[in-house]
Amino acid sequence: MANDAPGRPNSLFRNLNAKIASIPMIFTALVVFVGGTVWTVVYSFTNSRLLPRLQFVGLDQYERLWSTPRWLASIENLMIYGVLSLIFSLTIGFVLAALLDQKIRFESVFRTIILYPFALSFIVTGLVWQWLLNPDFGVQHLVRSAGWESFTFNPLYDQSIVIYGILIAALWQGTGLVMCLMLAGLRGIDEDIWKAARVDGIPMWKTYLFIVIPMMRPVFVTTLVIIASGIVRVYDLVVAQTSGGPGHASEVPAKYVYDYMFSAQNLGQGFAASTMMLVTVMIVVVPWAYLEFGGRNKRG
Amino acid sequence: MADVRTAVAGQADPVVVGAREPYGPRPRPVLSRRNIIVYGTLTIVALYYLMPLYVMIVTSLKGMPEIRFGNVFAPPVEITFEPWVKAWATACTGLNCDGLSRGFWNSVRITIPSVIISILIASVNGYALANWRFKGANIFFTILIVGAFIPYQVMIYPIVIILREMGVYGTLTGLVIVHTIFGMPINTLLFRNYFASVPEELFKAARVDGAGFWAIYFRIMLPMSLPIFVVSMIIQVTGIWNDFLFGVVYTRPETYPMTVQLNNIVNSVQGVKEYNVNMAATLLTGLVPLVIYFISGKLFVRGIAAGAVKG
Numbered sequence: 001m002a003n004d005a006p007g008r009p010n011s012l013f014r015n016l017n018a019k020i021a022s023i024p025m026i027f028t029a030l031v032v033f034v035g036g037t038v039w040t041v042v043y044s045f046t047n048s049r050l051l052p053r054l055q056f057v058g059l060d061q062y063e064r065l066w067s068t069p070r071w072l073a074s075i076e077n078l079m080i081y082g083v084l085s086l087i088f089s090l091t092i093g094f095v096l097a098a099l100l101d102q103k104i105r106f107e108s109v110f111r112t113i114i115l116y117p118f119a120l121s122f123i124v125t126g127l128v129w130q131w132l133l134n135p136d137f138g139v140q141h142l143v144r145s146a147g148w149e150s151f152t153f154n155p156l157y158d159q160s161i162v163i164y165g166i167l168i169a170a171l172w173q174g175t176g177l178v179m180c181l182m183l184a185g186l187r188g189i190d191e192d193i194w195k196a197a198r199v200d201g202i203p204m205w206k207t208y209l210f211i212v213i214p215m216m217r218p219v220f221v222t223t224l225v226i227i228a229s230g231i232v233r234v235y236d237l238v239v240a241q242t243s244g245g246p247g248h249a250s251e252v253p254a255k256y257v258y259d260y261m262f263s264a265q266n267l268g269q270g271f272a273a274s275t276m277m278l279v280t281v282m283i284v285v286v287p288w289a290y291l292e293f294g295g296r297n298k299r300g
Numbered sequence: 301m302a303d304v305r306t307a308v309a310g311q312a313d314p315v316v317v318g319a320r321e322p323y324g325p326r327p328r329p330v331l332s333r334r335n336i337i338v339y340g341t342l343t344i345v346a347l348y349y350l351m352p353l354y355v356m357i358v359t360s361l362k363g364m365p366e367i368r369f370g371n372v373f374a375p376p377v378e379i380t381f382e383p384w385v386k387a388w389a390t391a392c393t394g395l396n397c398d399g400l401s402r403g404f405w406n407s408v409r410i411t412i413p414s415v416i417i418s419i420l421i422a423s424v425n426g427y428a429l430a431n432w433r434f435k436g437a438n439i440f441f442t443i444l445i446v447g448a449f450i451p452y453q454v455m456i457y458p459i460v461i462i463l464r465e466m467g468v469y470g471t472l473t474g475l476v477i478v479h480t481i482f483g484m485p486i487n488t489l490l491f492r493n494y495f496a497s498v499p500e501e502l503f504k505a506a507r508v509d510g511a512g513f514w515a516i517y518f519r520i521m522l523p524m525s526l527p528i529f530v531v532s533m534i535i536q537v538t539g540i541w542n543d544f545l546f547g548v549v550y551t552r553p554e555t556y557p558m559t560v561q562l563n564n565i566v567n568s569v570q571g572v573k574e575y576n577v578n579m580a581a582t583l584l585t586g587l588v589p590l591v592i593y594f595i596s597g598k599l600f601v602r603g604i605a606a607g608a609v610k611g
Contacts, residue, residue, distance in 0.1 A: 014434070015432055015434045017432070017512065017513035017514065018428040018432035018433075018434050018437075018513055019434055021424045021425070021427075021428050021513065022424075022425060022428050022429075022434075022437065022440070024421045024425070024480070024484070025421075025425045025428075025440055025441075025444060025484065025488065026440050028444065028447075028481050028484050029440040029441075029443040029444045029447065030440070030443070031462070032447075032455060032458070032459065032462070032481055033443055033444065033446075033447030033450065033455070034443060034447075035458065036454065036455040036458035036459060037447075037450055037454050037455065039457075039458045040454050040455070040457060040458060043457075052457070052461075096342075096345065099338050099341055099342055100342070102334075102338050104338055104339065104342070108597075109346075110342050110345075110346055111601075112594070112597070113346040113349050113350055114345065114346065114349050115593075115600075115601070116349070116353075116590065116593055116594075117349060117352075118604070119538055119589040119590055119592070119593035119600070120542070120586045120589060120590065121541070121542030121543075121544065121559050121585070121586070121589070122542070122544065123542075123544050123559045123562055123563050123585070124542075124559075124562075124582050124585055124586040127562070127563075127566050127578065127582045128352045128355070128356055128579075128582060129352065130566075131355070131356075131359065131372070131575060131578070131579060132351075132352060132355060132372065134372075134575075137367065137368075137371070137372055137575070138372055139372075141371060141372075142371045142372065142373065145371060172349065172352065176349075177604055180601055180604060181604075225449075229449045229451075232451055233451050233452065233453075235453075235544075235545055236544040236545060236559075239544070239563065239567075240544075240563050240566075240567070243567060253453075254451065254453050257453040257456075258453070258456075258545075258548075258549075261456065261457060262549065267457065270453075270457070271457070273453075274451065274453040274454045274456075275454070277451040277453055277454065278450060278451060278454045281449055281450065281451055285446070285449045289446065
């Protein structure tokens with residue numbers, strides 16, 4: 001392999017083709033990812049409105065952000081949606097993976113069916129569930145016409161539970177992915193572990209709970225990071241399913257950012273809100289990256 | 301592990317018979333409690349997952365009167381394809397009424413160049429990272445991977461400025477560039493890991509024979525790595541086809557991709573809601589990724605697993 005020889009006058013030109021070929025990557029990494037992020041963070045301290053302007057106003061945008069009811073509602077929704085979707089998708093995903101891992105017949109049929117919603121876009125997902133949860137025609141109507149007249153399940157038009165309606169759709173779309181990741185993790189467990197547990201007479205659920213799941217820690221962590229970064233980004237689903245309504249009851253941070261940047265022409269607010277999203281993601285990703293890369297060095 | 305269990309269920313294996321069962325009575329060949337629980341649960345779950353697709357299909361084949369008086373799960377009494385025709389050709393979004401076809405062709409025009417360009421760039425990146433590592437290459441790669449976790453909202457506006465400076469803001473070219481940028485982390489990772497697994501002797505032999513960067517890429521690496529190109533293509537086609545955010549930010553109404561147009565058709569406030577047309581439109585939009593999914597099968601799973609297994 002061509003190694004750079006530091007100090008040689010032509011070191012810049014060594015491996016030149018590889019460097020030229022990597023220009024798009026270097027551009028993306030430095031200009032878009034680093035540059036863009038720094039730019040947004042810097043401009044979140046300005047009072048930019050229709051156009052970005054470098055007129056610093058300190059933390060004003062953030063103070064306004066955290067006193068805007070709509071932002072607070074977005075954060076609350078994100079918390080509820082995030083925690084519940086983590087819990088449910090990990091639990092359901094794991095249980096389904098464990099069921100599929102029983103050397104059953106038609107495994108690939110079941111897997112294909114459970115994973116297919118993941119191929120669909122959030123827009124399609126949102127619109128289907130908007131239709132299914134439609135109070136006049138969907139599930140509620142169905143149960144009522146079956147005789148239970150007082151049955152009420154109307155999440156999309158009820159401010160207090162609308163976020164659960166979105167959660168149902170998101171789980172339908174995303175659990176298949178978790179299941180697949182978990183299944184890959186389960187397949188990586190040594191058969192001998194199971195044999196040993198059987199010989200010791202440990203019941204299966206205990207083997208899962210106390211042996212297999214702890215062994216799958218890396219899989220769980222990776223899955224968690226993937227789901228979590230997806231949760232923070234949730235946008236299309238809400239736009240399609242509820243457009244943030246009724247009122248502002250199903251607003252999420254990503255939608256707040258978009259609306260303030262491109263509709264309300266209040267760039268400063270948009271930048272501040274997106275910076276808060278960045279902070280949220282970093283709280284999840286940085287410890288993970290640290291553990292992951294630190295761990296690898298130790299393992300050699 | 302399951303071998304052991306099936307062995308018990310099947311013939312009496314003298315060694316395992318003594319061991320205690322995981323749960324429940326000793327399994328009998330077919331209708332054991334374990335089988336009922338496993339297959340029963342999976343079947344119910346599978347039906348639940350299929351239900352929205354089924355409802356979409358039956359709704360799109362009904363006429364509006366039937367929808368108003370029936371329930372969503374009932375199969376159509378009178379099958380009509382009119383909603384499909386209307387969704388494709390005459391459904392209205394704001395000013396124009398030429399249906400989803402416009403969005404479909406826009407999406408095609410966006411997806412094809414985006415997929416080709418992003419895969420070419422990502423594969424060359426991965427190749428350079430795996431075989432021609434230069435000083436600092438890993439720093440850029442790390443930034444790229446960490447950058448994949450940055451919420452898009454943080455980078456949206458700076459990219460608007462970059463595209464505007466380049467004079468491509470609002471055009472399909474601009475959107476292709478955006479898709480290339482955001483497809484880069486995962487695909488570069490995918491190709492880097494794949495090329496790193498190619499035996500180094502092969503690479504060295506080619507070097508000894510005097511092949512350079514591009515010669516090795518085009519004549520050795522590319523022909524060898526068809527499966528990974530397919531996996532990458534699946535990721536990109538479904539990802540780009542399903543994109544909504546970039547479409548809505550970086551294009552104009554006349555170049556809106558299908559997802560954006562679909563949302564505009566279904567969630568438009570004017571007019572009477574035609575649920576059958578809406579569902580036909582939704583199905584039409586979901587059709588491309590669904591077909592890819594059902595055709596590609598295992599490769600799709602490999603693609604999403606690639607996103608999870610880090611190099």
